[in-house]
Amino acid sequence: MRTATVKGLLGRKLRTGLTALAIVLGVAMIAGAFITTDTMLKASDDLKQASYGTADAVVSGRTAFKLSDNNNGASQRKSIPESLAKQVQSVPQVAFASPEVDGEAKLTDKNGKVDKSSSGPPFAVGFDTSNPTARDLSPFKIRSGALPTQPNQVAIDKGTFDRKHYRVGDTIGAIANGSVQRFTITGTVTFGGVNSIGSASAAVFSLQGAQQLLGEPGKVDSILVRSKPGVSASEVRSAIAQTLPATAQVQSAQSQDRFDLSGLDSFLKILRTALLVFGFISLFVGAFIIFNTLSITVAQRTKEFGLLRMIGASRRQVLGSVVLEAIVIGLIASIVGIAAGFGLSKLINALFTSSGIDLPTAGTVFAGRTVIVAIAVGVGITTLAGLGPALRATRIAPVAALREGNVDPVRKRGKLGWAVTILTSAIGIGLVSYGVFANGLDATSVLVSMGVGSLLLFVGVALVAPQIARPLASVIGRASERFGGSAGRLARDNAMRNPHRTATTAAALMIGIALVTFVAVLGSSMRTAFDTQIGNTVKSNYVVTAPDGFAPFSAGTADALAKQPGVTAASVREDQVKAFGDKQSIDGIDATAGQVLQFNWKSGSNATLAQLGSDGAVITKKFADKHDLKVGGTLTAQSASGDKLNLTVRGIQKPSEFNPLGLADITISRQLFDKTFEQPKLRYVFVNTSMPEKQLAASVSQFPDAKVWTLAAYKKDQDKQFTSFLNILYALLALSVIVSLFGIVNTLVLSVFERTRELGMLRAVGMTRRQVRRMIRHESIITALIGAVLGMVVGVFLSALVTQALSQYDVGFHLPIGTLIAFLIVSIVAGVLAAIGPARRAGKLNVLQALQYE
Amino acid sequence: MADGLTNAAPAVSTRPVVSAMSITRRYGEGESAVDALRGVALEVMSGELTSVMGPSGSGKSTLMHILAGLDRPTQGTVEIAGNDITQMNDNELTLLRREHIGFIFQFFNLLPMLSAEENILLPLSLAGEKPDTEWVDELIGKVGLADRREHRPSELSGGQQQRVAIARSLVTRPTVLFADEPTGNLDSTTSDEILQLLRGSVDDYGQTIVMVTHDAGAAAVADRTMFLADGLLVKDLGRSSSSQVLAAMNDIQTAAAR
Ligand SMILES: Nc1ncnc2c1ncn2[C@@H]1O[C@H](COP(=O)(O)OP(=O)(O)OP(=O)(O)O)[C@@H](O)[C@H]1O
Numbered sequence A: 001m002r003t004a005t006v007k008g009l010l011g012r013k014l015r016t017g018l019t020a021l022a023i024v025l026g027v028a029m030i031a032g033a034f035i036t037t038d039t040m041l042k043a044s045d046d047l048k049q050a051s052y053g054t055a056d057a058v059v060s061g062r063t064a065f066k067l068s069d070n071n072n073g074a075s076q077r078k079s080i081p082e083s084l085a086k087q088v089q090s091v092p093q094v095a096f097a098s099p100e101v102d103g104e105a106k107l108t109d110k111n112g113k114v115d116k117s118s119s120g121p122p123f124a125v126g127f128d129t130s131n132p133t134a135r136d137l138s139p140f141k142i143r144s145g146a147l148p149t150q151p152n153q154v155a156i157d158k159g160t161f162d163r164k165h166y167r168v169g170d171t172i173g174a175i176a177n178g179s180v181q182r183f184t185i186t187g188t189v190t191f192g193g194v195n196s197i198g199s200a201s202a203a204v205f206s207l208q209g210a211q212q213l214l215g216e217p218g219k220v221d222s223i224l225v226r227s228k229p230g231v232s233a234s235e236v237r238s239a240i241a242q243t244l245p246a247t248a249q250v251q252s253a254q255s256q257d258r259f260d261l262s263g264l265d266s267f268l269k270i271l272r273t274a275l276l277v278f279g280f281i282s283l284f285v286g287a288f289i290i291f292n293t294l295s296i297t298v299a300q301r302t303k304e305f306g307l308l309r310m311i312g313a314s315r316r317q318v319l320g321s322v323v324l325e326a327i328v329i330g331l332i333a334s335i336v337g338i339a340a341g342f343g344l345s346k347l348i349n350a351l352f353t354s355s356g357i358d359l360p361t362a363g364t365v366f367a368g369r370t371v372i373v374a375i376a377v378g379v380g381i382t383t384l385a386g387l388g389p390a391l392r393a394t395r396i397a398p399v400a401a402l403r404e405g406n407v408d409p410v411r412k413r414g415k416l417g418w419a420v421t422i423l424t425s426a427i428g429i430g431l432v433s434y435g436v437f438a439n440g441l442d443a444t445s446v447l448v449s450m451g452v453g454s455l456l457l458f459v460g461v462a463l464v465a466p467q468i469a470r471p472l473a474s475v476i477g478r479a480s481e482r483f484g485g486s487a488g489r490l491a492r493d494n495a496m497r498n499p500h501r502t503a504t505t506a507a508a509l510m511i512g513i514a515l516v517t518f519v520a521v522l523g524s525s526m527r528t529a530f531d532t533q534i535g536n537t538v539k540s541n542y543v544v545t546a547p548d549g550f551a552p553f554s555a556g557t558a559d560a561l562a563k564q565p566g567v568t569a570a571s572v573r574e575d576q577v578k579a580f581g582d583k584q585s586i587d588g589i590d591a592t593a594g595q596v597l598q599f600n601w602k603s604g605s606n607a608t609l610a611q612l613g614s615d616g617a618v619i620t621k622k623f624a625d626k627h628d629l630k631v632g633g634t635l636t637a638q639s640a641s642g643d644k645l646n647l648t649v650r651g652i653q654k655p656s657e658f659n660p661l662g663l664a665d666i667t668i669s670r671q672l673f674d675k676t677f678e679q680p681k682l683r684y685v686f687v688n689t690s691m692p693e694k695q696l697a698a699s700v701s702q703f704p705d706a707k708v709w710t711l712a713a714y715k716k717d718q719d720k721q722f723t724s725f726l727n728i729l730y731a732l733l734a735l736s737v738i739v740s741l742f743g744i745v746n747t748l749v750l751s752v753f754e755r756t757r758e759l760g761m762l763r764a765v766g767m768t769r770r771q772v773r774r775m776i777r778h779e780s781i782i783t784a785l786i787g788a789v790l791g792m793v794v795g796v797f798l799s800a801l802v803t804q805a806l807s808q809y810d811v812g813f814h815l816p817i818g819t820l821i822a823f824l825i826v827s828i829v830a831g832v833l834a835a836i837g838p839a840r841r842a843g844k845l846n847v848l849q850a851l852q853y854e
Numbered sequence B: 001m002a003d004g005l006t007n008a009a010p011a012v013s014t015r016p017v018v019s020a021m022s023i024t025r026r027y028g029e030g031e032s033a034v035d036a037l038r039g040v041a042l043e044v045m046s047g048e049l050t051s052v053m054g055p056s057g058s059g060k061s062t063l064m065h066i067l068a069g070l071d072r073p074t075q076g077t078v079e080i081a082g083n084d085i086t087q088m089n090d091n092e093l094t095l096l097r098r099e100h101i102g103f104i105f106q107f108f109n110l111l112p113m114l115s116a117e118e119n120i121l122l123p124l125s126l127a128g129e130k131p132d133t134e135w136v137d138e139l140i141g142k143v144g145l146a147d148r149r150e151h152r153p154s155e156l157s158g159g160q161q162q163r164v165a166i167a168r169s170l171v172t173r174p175t176v177l178f179a180d181e182p183t184g185n186l187d188s189t190t191s192d193e194i195l196q197l198l199r200g201s202v203d204d205y206g207q208t209i210v211m212v213t214h215d216a217g218a219a220a221v222a223d224r225t226m227f228l229a230d231g232l233l234v235k236d237l238g239r240s241s242s243s244q245v246l247a248a249m250n251d252i253q254t255a256a257a258r
């Protein structure tokens, strides 16, 4: 029996191969997800290792809490006097103390434009480059050229250097707080062992150069310590600790973590989860295909199974043989899938790079866990999907061997079948609704309940699909009949003749189309809401941000703008504080803000913004409710440097839940903000003026890290970022659509094979090869369109539910008709593509042999 | 062997519609090669029912496939309605089949999802032609399916299915109709009905038919019977009774046994 199964599989190589492909892609996605993220996490680990370098201790300014690296927090530094290095050096256990400046500075190219090709953070460091021990302690190593020795020299990371085609001796700019300063490139550096540090860039200056650039002569951010031989790291730390003033602290390099990469790590973990989810979606689609293919082959082998039963095979043996077939297919698919996962991980990297998200790279990491999970999932799902057809095979009676031809066993749906169908769909819809409507669920529960609910809904719809497939095929087939003549008509009849088969094939495509429809509708609804909400809040005709739209930029910009005649400008600066025990963003705004921004006031008015003074705060309703604050109430916020702000609530405003500008929960006056935070940086300047755009832009030309947008252009740019996010989702979902294409190919190949004699007859009575190909092509298109229609209905239904739940966030339901039509066209193209192979095969059949085919 | 081919047939016919010139057909190559036809020349006369008989493996089906353009001879040429079909490409052959050739198979080969009438109209629909309703009604009446038009093949008996196949082959009024053991799958009563139907189409419409059969009774309905043995045309009888046909078959078999 076992040999028969394996021989059978070998004999049906094409079929086995096509079936396996359906699983290969899903497994590849899962393996790819692990390989990609393992590799990136390793690179990020290397980065951390490198950033700790060989220092035994790091002395730095004492901060009240550790700022998170969210690109918006600006004054991440709490500097210490350079002279402290001498004091540390004099500790007997210390062999060497190297003062270092660590900050951020954006680089500008020869044309004075900020390098947008790297989205940051733009590390800027300075140390005593002439000292060999200091060089050794620094994680930045010279790669080509030389390290800078003069204050007007710089060495930059190799990635940026190559990307911008710089040469040693070129002059570039760097901008931190003031205006641009110019530096001559002396060479390139790498960060420890890692070539690319993802989206980050790096510039190494002489100690003095860095101090000048970052605007703090005589100050440094950390002192790297090498201990004397025989002195342990902890010994040297405790020795130093005793000598330090209260404003400084000594830590291990690890816990000081100068180049905070935790943001990258958590991004990678989200990325991994996302890729795994998309992998599972593909596998889920693959399961439909396995189920369908094995169902068809079981039906086509009715006689064979009847014969096996007649000569004494038990039901169990029949079951075993089909299940074994599934296991073998699953195993082959998983192994191929793992190999493909390698390729895919490269592709994913390229995809992210092309969408402007550059991630760190290192040697590919291939963990044992990857293999185990991929094989377990691949084989498991294939076997599960094969169970149904296997059970059906056991029900074939021995007399089937004696009947004429192989026929699909008639599958009548009993009461139980209907009950299961309805129950599955109902539970599915119930879970989705619970996920989106229930209050107080955390994000994970929402996603899990929505995900599981959608899967059940898909299964439910797939179970009903055979009932809908015939009428749908009949309606859609009208078009085929119109365009395809009699071949089109036969295609329509063929699509209707085995509704189970058509439905399951279409259901696989339905899943992909439903998900892209969901994303498209939700995306379009959110985008519309987003645009409206920006319009409601922003009342200026210009917006100034960093070129990328979100990075912090020079505070000087606001003053330069405010100085222009006929200009009303209000800036928003941002940093972090700790309030009620939580880390929190805080905004500082100009008194003029009320003239360019419209807040949705619960208490107070736009005028309140001009009266915040040295202790007033405006807070959001959410924040007020959470901490039970009212106007006149007080709260304390602590900055990272330890300063305590005692604030009185002057106004409460309720931003749209979407918060499209991403403003903070606590807003204080600019004066208080600037007093509290050493080096304030801006998020926005809102500008109202009749001045033309060019002239306005020219007025801030000395700040290349600022960009002037008209309000319309700003919205458009935000849309563009949203669109590229949607495009990544589409690309990932496209994989499941591709998987379902294999399903269509498979069904067509099997149908052609089964209808060989019929095709021979058609050719004999006058069907041309072209007509044969056209018939198969239309069958394919009809199936694809059934899938597309079902998918769109499910997708629109799901997105309607979600937008309904989001109505409290002022999100309305918005159908992107153009996009949906594009999906229909894509489905037709998919159908045409899937049909190419099978149609060729059918067209090439030898009439005579086909007629004699048994 | 080609002597007296035409003069042996009764003079009902006027002109040949199919003519084969010294055709051979070899299957395979080298040692294991089989010569299914070893030089056959014949002409099929318009308006005649020609039957082809012979022992199993004598090459009847092979001959018919070649005459109908479904297979190519290894050597020799075949002309149908004045066209040399041995030089035609697939598309030309298909178009020729549409216009000039009808088929009836032993297995009825109907499309299961089409009704009886739709099956009958299939060749016209493939050719993109409008059916002549009067002719179609007459044909369906003649094959006795007037009350079965909307039935699917699965709802018809074997005899009824073969009638559908016959109507399908006649609907285009082909120059020549080929039938390979059309009654091979049917009981004797049904066989007789089918044979009468074929005979009737010759008498009433002047249809030309070439029919391969194992049944002497079937051959007796024909205007002419050709005998194949071992890839050669060995006998060509005019209208004969079934006992004459049986005697001829016996002669051939004893000759082969010797
Ligand atoms: N495709 C093929 N490949 C090899 N040999 C073949 C092929 N088709 C037929 N033959 C051989 O050619 C010879 C003639 O076959 P053919 O089918 O024409 O006989 P037939 O007279 O129709 O027989 P029957 O009465 O059994 O149908 C036989 O010896 C057969 O084995």
Ligand SMILES: [Mg+2]
Pocket: B060, B061, B062
């Ligand atoms: Mg034969």
